[in-house]
Every structure is written in structure tokens, then in C-alpha cells.
Amino acid sequence: MNLHEFQAKDILARYGLMSPGGAVAITPEEAEAVARRLGSPMIAVKAQVHAGGRGKAGGVRLVTSPHAAREAAAEMLGRKLVTAQTGPEGRIVRRVFVETGLASARDLNLAVLVDRTLGELVVLGSPEGGEDLEERALKGELKLERLPLGTGATPRHDEALAFAARLGLTGAEGAALAGIVDGLRRAFVELDASLIEINPLALTEDGRLVAFDAKMVIDDNALFRQPELAALRDDEEADPIEVQAQHHQLNYVRLDGDIGLVVNGAGLGLATLDLLREAQGRPANFMDIRTTAKSQHIAYGFGLLFDNPAVKAILVNIHGGGMQPCDTVVEGLGMAARRSGRTIPIVARLAGNNADFARSRFVNFGLPIVECPDMWTAATRAVAIARHGR
Numbered sequence: 001m002n003l004h005e006f007q008a009k010d011i012l013a014r015y016g017l018m019s020p021g022g023a024v025a026i027t028p029e030e031a032e033a034v035a036r037r038l039g040s041p042m043i044a045v046k047a048q049v050h051a052g053g054r055g056k057a058g059g060v061r062l063v064t065s066p067h068a069a070r071e072a073a074a075e076m077l078g079r080k081l082v083t084a085q086t087g088p089e090g091r092i093v094r095r096v097f098v099e100t101g102l103a104s105a106r107d108l109n110l111a112v113l114v115d116r117t118l119g120e121l122v123v124l125g126s127p128e129g130g131e132d133l134e135e136r137a138l139k140g141e142l143k144l145e146r147l148p149l150g151t152g153a154t155p156r157h158d159e160a161l162a163f164a165a166r167l168g169l170t171g172a173e174g175a176a177l178a179g180i181v182d183g184l185r186r187a188f189v190e191l192d193a194s195l196i197e198i199n200p201l202a203l204t205e206d207g208r209l210v211a212f213d214a215k216m217v218i219d220d221n222a223l224f225r226q227p228e229l230a231a232l233r234d235d236e237e238a239d240p241i242e243v244q245a246q247h248h249q250l251n252y253v254r255l256d257g258d259i260g261l262v263v264n265g266a267g268l269g270l271a272t273l274d275l276l277r278e279a280q281g282r283p284a285n286f287m288d289i290r291t292t293a294k295s296q297h298i299a300y301g302f303g304l305l306f307d308n309p310a311v312k313a314i315l316v317n318i319h320g321g322g323m324q325p326c327d328t329v330v331e332g333l334g335m336a337a338r339r340s341g342r343t344i345p346i347v348a349r350l351a352g353n354n355a356d357f358a359r360s361r362f363v364n365f366g367l368p369i370v371e372c373p374d375m376w377t378a379a380t381r382a383v384a385i386a387r388h389g390r
Contacts, residue, residue: 011216258284
């Protein structure tokens with residue numbers, strides 16, 4: 001679950017992260033009132049959408065008066081903002097963050113995330129920040145420093161000071177960065193985050209480290225124990241179909257291909273996506289069935305595929321477990337197929353709990369199934385069917 005910039009800054013302030021200070025406005029008049037209250041000679045008016053690259057797209061404006069803040073907000077609110085991360089469809093700006101403008105002597109970048117290869121938390125830092133960070137990283141022009149945090153359970157003060165020195169901060173500035181790192185570590189663990197990024201983290205002319213922008217992503221699977229954060233979800237920013245899928249115990253993302261994909265387990269799902277791409281296939285979606293999903297929830301997910309006219313084949317890759325045997329998934333498939341009335345070729349690979357019983361359920365539902373013994377065979381058959389109908 002993505003948080004807006006203003007939400008992330010408010011939350012991270014509790015962990016010691018300083019930001020310029022501001023408030024949200026949903027009308028130009030509110031933006032002017034906020035700017036007047038701030039009383040700063042420079043004001044930043046920032047579109048609040050779940051996407052980076054706002055500055056280059058005109059979604060961040062620096063102004064010098066409350067009236068100019070009102071005009072900037074009027075130009076943004078209700079308009080579509082198209083950035084490199086939104087795609088051509090863009091995002092509608094429904095609110096702006098009006099914030100005190102500060103001068104930066106130097107910009108840095110700081111991020112906390114999970115290193116999935118090593119299975120530990122890591123802080124990544126760069127002595128340079130800015131919107132073109134990803135582009136420079138891809139070109140090999142960006143120097144990144146790493147600070148491993150293990151499980152994130154304990155502070156790493158000495159290592160954080162050394163990390164700060166590698167970013168060019170020593171003395172009081174280095175100690176301040178080490179404090180920020182520790183605060184972000186605690187926030188990441190306590191709030192079940194999957195990403196916290198501060199870009200830029202500005203070193204101001206008076207020696208303070210201030211977050212000019214903040215991005216925070218919360219693990220959807222942990223929202224049940226983070227009710228305060230769950231209440232911050234902005235469903236207007238999300239794909240409504242993906243939101244409904246969440247309510248049906250499904251992790252679903254629409255893609256632009258022609259092979260519907262149904263898998264139980266995010267890791268298995270990503271591996272299946274990779275296999276489809278390796279076989280020159282085009283996935284129409286990512287769908288991970290949660291262990292809490294019942295057959296009715298699964299039927300809803302299959303219904304999304306039957307309702308998608310682009311889907312020419314469906315690949316079902318299921319490893320049945322104790323909480324979700326194979327036949328539960330097939331039950332959902334059968335229900336969706338009967339409701340839809342549409343016939344789509346289905347390629348299936350079943351393993352684990354109740355796999356044999358699930359095969360008998362295919363027969364009972366009268367579903368046209370191409371069963372495959374392994375994942376690669378299933379992927380290549382699904383691609384062949386989508387291309388040639390066989």
C-alpha cells in the first residue's frame with residue numbers, strides 16, 4: 001500500500017525525520033490559506049499522486065506568495081498529471097501539499113528496503129539525490145553505499161556513522177544522519193514497511209538534514225495488524241478492479257498481455273511470470289491467491305479473466321497446501337466458468353494437497369483442461385494456445 005508524501009512525512013516525523021512543514025489542500029482557496037499560515041517567502045505546492053517524477057511533469061511548483069500558491073493549486077487540482085511512472089493514462093490530482101520552501105546546500109538520497117537475495121534489511125544511500133536518480137543508476141553514473149541491518153531488530157550506530165562518512169557527512173552532520181537511519185530502521189520494522197525512501201534528503205545551509213520528499217510503502221499482507229495505516233489507503237489512486245480483488249483475498253495486478261495467470265503464492269506467481277516471459281508469452285495479469293481465500297473469492301478472480309476480452313488462454317499453476325488445497329481453486333474456476341458462459345482454453349499444473357481430487361473436479365465441471373507435468377511445459381503450452389489456438 002502506497003502512502004502519499006504528506007502521510008509519509010507525518011508518520012516519519014514520529015521517528016525523528018524532519019521535514020519543512022506544511023498542510024494538505026483540496027481547493028485553491030485552501031492552498032492560499034495554508035501558504036498564508038506558513039508565512040514563508042518561498043512555498044512549494046506539490047501534487048499528491050502515487051508516482052515519482054512529479055517535478056519534471058509540472059507537479060511541483062515553487063512560488064513566492066499565497067496568491068501564487070492558489071494559482072499553482074488551481075492549475076493542478078482536477079487535472080491529469082502524466083509522469084514517467086504513471087504511464088500515458090496519468091493520475092488525477094485531487095489534493096496538493098503546500099509546504100515551506102527551503103534552500104538546499106546539498107541533496108542526498110536514502111532508502112530502506114529488503115534485500116531479497118540476502119534476506120535482510122539494507123539502507124542504500126547516495127551522496128547525490130534528485131528526480132533522475134534511477135536514470136543515473138541505470139547508466140552506472142550513481143554511487144550507492146550500503147548499510148546492512150540484518151533483521152532490523154537492533155541499532156547499528158557505529159556502522160551508521162561510517163555509512164554517513166562514506167556519504168560525505170562527518171561530525172554533527174554524520175551523527176544526525178546516523179540518527180535518521182536508526183529512526184527509519186525502527187519505522188520500517190514497527191510499521192511493516194516494504195520501502196521507505198527519502199529523496200532528496202537535503203542538507204540545508206544551516207546544517208540541518210531535512211526530508212524534501214518521502215515515499216513509503218506498507219506491506220499489504222501486514223495491514224491486519226496496522227489498522228491506523230490501513231485507514232490511510234487512498235482507493236481513488238488505485239485501480240478499482242485491483243482494490244476489489246484485495247477485498248476478495250487476491251493480490252491482482254492488470255497487465256497488457258493475453259494469458260491469464262492464476263497462482264497461489266507470490267513467489268510462485270513471480271516465477272510463473274518469468275517463465276511466461278522466457279517462453280515469449282504476454283501475461284494479462286498477476287494474480288496471487290491468498291491462503292485466506294475461499295472458493296467464492298477465487299471465483300471472483302477467475303471472473304476477472306473471463307471478463308477480459310484480451311485473454312486467449314488461462315494458466316493455472318497451483319501448489320496445494322494445508323490451508324488451500326488444489327480442489328478449492330478448481331471449485332472457484334468451475335463457478336466462474338459457469339457464470340461467465342465463455343470458453344477459454346485452460347492450461348493447468350497441479351501439485352500438492354488434493355491434486356488428484358481437483359482433477360476429478362475438472363471433469364465434473366466439464367472444463368477443457370490441458371494438464372502439464374511441470375511449470376515450463378505449462379508455460380510453453382499456454383503461449384502456444386494464446387498464439388495459435390492449440
